[in-house]
Each structure stands twice: as C-alpha cells, then as structure tokens.
Amino acid sequence: MADEQTGVGQAYDAVAELYATMFTGELASRDDELALIGELIAAPPVAVGKLPVGDLGCGPGEATALLGGLGIRAFGLDLSAGMLAQASRLRPAETFVRGSLLALPFADASLGAILARYSLIHLPPAELPYAFAELRRVLAPGGRLLLGFFAADPTLGDTDRPVPFDHKVTTAHRWPVDALAALLPAARLTETARTVRLPGPGERYPQATLLAEARS
Template identity: 75%
Template sequence: MGTDHGVGLAYDGVAELYANLFRGELATQEAELAQIRRLVETPAVAGRGLPVGDLGCGPGEATELLTGLGVRAFGLDLSAGMLAQARLAHPGRPFLRGSLRSLPLADGSLGAVLARYSLIHLPPAELPSVLAELHRVLTPGGLLLTGFFAADPELGDRDLPVPFDHKVSTAHRWPVDTLAGLFRAAGFTETARTRRDPGPGERFPQATLLLTRP
C-alpha cells in the first residue's frame, strides 16, 4: 500500500484545484467519448445490465457521463479528497474508495471498465498484477477502455515505459504496443486504439486502448 498511500495523499492535496482545472475537459475529447459509448453498448452492459466501473474516477466527471448514458455506473478512487469533490459535484452517485491492486468487487461483476489515466502512477513492475485484477472483475465479453500518456519517439522514447515529473505524483508514459502487450499477457484482446499528438497545454501524446475479456 506504500505507493497507493503516497499517490492518494498527493491527490488529496490538490483535489479541489484539480477538479476545477479539468472540469469539462472530457467533453472536448470526441474520439474518447465515442469509445466510452462503446462501453455502454456492449451486451454485458446494455443487455445484461451489469455495471460500469470508473476505476480511478477522480472528481467523477466520467462517472456522471456514464450514468447520463443510462447505465449503472460507479466511481472508485484512492484519494479521499478526490472522492469528496466527486460527491460534491455529483450528489447521489455511488463513489467508493479503493485500490486497483485489490478491488473490492466480485469476480466477473462488471460489464465494462473505464480506467482513464488511472494506471499511469503504478510502478511498471506492478502493472501485470493490476491487469490481472482488472481481468478478474470484468465479465467474459466485457470491455475495458484505458487512457494514458503515450511514449514519444521524438523525445527518445523506445519500447519501455518512461517516468516523468507529473505535477501530482511520478507517472509513466507508455509505448502503446508495450502496454497492449501487457494486456494481452493478462488475457485481454485488443479491439481498438487511438493515439493523438499533444493538444494545447499538453506535454505528451495521448492514447487509448479498447480491449475485451474473451
């Protein structure tokens, strides 16, 4: 819990500032929004009614978006401060505190998972065990969407994750193929990916992976 504790405390200290700074940011990401809609449309969610877990929910904007699309959704985060901001902005929505390392969820209980920039602070050596935990809680046929900072060959990045000075806590930017390979090793099948250049105010390329648990 050492890394979890440090990351949680770091986000506690900036929770209100972070929530204000990034309010409305997701609404501008059209490609990512299209992929989030695919989570909602997967049969495990649309047909069977299984919930969508917004894991690493921060101030809860994606949780609110998912709920507004007509599905059962909840947010989970390490940071008590972030959860306080989420509950303030989205009263009545379900938010709980927890770690990706040991999710308080039953096997196969989720129809879909959104892990938006919630894997970036994990030490790379620990990522396989976390991906196994995500695989455990996702139902067969369910979808997982993750967003992350992508490696940049123009900065000399190659095929290994690269630590950088994230403004809250040390994070890593990942080569898309390398991260996709770890998901494959954990039992996921890649469905789609995106990668875009940095936008205004962004330092690194941004990427997503959409995967399914067969």
C-alpha cells in the same frame, strides 16, 4: 493498499479541490474518447446483462456522471479520499467508493465494463500485470476495458519502454502503446481498438487509448 498506492492517494488529496476546478468539462471536448466510451458501454454484459460500469480512478467524477447520464449503472472508485469528497460534492447523485486498482473491492465477474482513464499511469511498470489481472478478475466475460494514458514520445528519445516523468501531482509514466498492449493477453484481455493523438493545448505528451475485451 500498497505503499506506492497509498502515496498516490495522499498526493491527490493535497490537490483535489484545485484538480476538480481545473479539469471541469475537459472530457466533453474529447470526441475520440467519447466514441470509444460508446463502444465500451455497448459490451453485451452492460447493454444486455445490465451489469454496472466502473470508472476506476474517477477523480472528481466527471466521467462517472457522463456514464450515468447515458442511462447505465455506473459508479466511481478512487484511492484519494479528497478526490472522492470533491466527486460527492459536485455529483451527489452518483455513487463513489474508495479502493485500489491492485485490490478491487468487487466480486469476480461483477462488472460489465471498466473505464480506467489515466488511472494506471502512476503504477510502477512492474505492477501493471497485476493490475490488469485484477481488472480482468472483476470483468464479466465479454466485458470491455477502456484505458487512457500518456503515450511515449519518440521526439524525446522514447523507445520501447515506459518512461517516468514529473507529473504535476506525483511521478507517472508515459507508455509505448505497443508495450502496454502487449501486457493485455496474459490477463485474458484482447485489444479491439486504439487511438493515439498529438498533444493538444496545455498537454506535454501524446495521448493514447486502448479498448480491450475480456475473454472467457
């Protein structure tokens, strides 16, 4: 794993138990994201081909369990051994593995869909193209990728570039949605939907999603 990725994993190790407690049930109230997750798993390689769905950057595994509860094959992956320990403790019926988004331990075209919810935010911006290429490598043609991330905030002077900020665990970036979407075509990923919403209670920045499909 790259040094930056190793450091991120260690930072999450230190807060894994607290994180698992604080964010329990958080996804259940996100109707916009839940609708997109429905579109994610409707991808033909999942719905027809029965390929698995990876929750990459799974943390304590809440989204992994949600995916599994929808009747599909799902697993979680995370850098943090501490987070994976919490995920296995809280959701023992699910499968969890350790790995980096920059070197995924999966064969080419082996996944039908990927959920990457706030898991790319800690990567240095220059590494995003490599991460997208790796995500595309493991996606089957027609598979889908759903990203969740912090969006740029024009009220803070954000323009067209990612901006680092003091995330409570370790440095993260908020991204202009157009700038992040512009990285997809080089990895043979085509945007099919996006959402942007204002910060909710307890949130500092706008929140965004991008849904993309893997081209042949």
